[in-house]
Amino acid sequence: MADEDHCGADGSAGPAPEGGTARESDAAPDEPRAECVLCREPTEYPESRKGVTLCPACEWQEAQRSACSG
Numbered sequence: 001m002a003d004e005d006h007c008g009a010d011g012s013a014g015p016a017p018e019g020g021t022a023r024e025s026d027a028a029p030d031e032p033r034a035e036c037v038l039c040r041e042p043t044e045y046p047e048s049r050k051g052v053t054l055c056p057a058c059e060w061q062e063a064q065r066s067a068c069s070g
Contacts, residue, residue, distance in 0.1 A: 033042040036055040045053045054062060 031046045034045045034047045034049055034053040036043050036058050037052055038058045041055045043053045043055045
């Protein structure tokens with residue numbers, strides 16, 4: 001799959017799925033951003049965040065996939 005399949009070319013994203021706790025405001029301002037595991041774009045999460053990190057567009061698309069799966 002191409003990166004465009006995961007993240008819209010226009011950078012738009014819908015609401016993020018519930019459950020995320022660490023946000024940009026939780027990190028030190030100079031701490032580097034983690035990259036999205038799907039498209040490798042910078043996320044709003046700090047690199048020190050544990051677990052899978054997704055950019056807002058990929059988070060939204062993953063939420064759509066899980067909501068539509070029967």
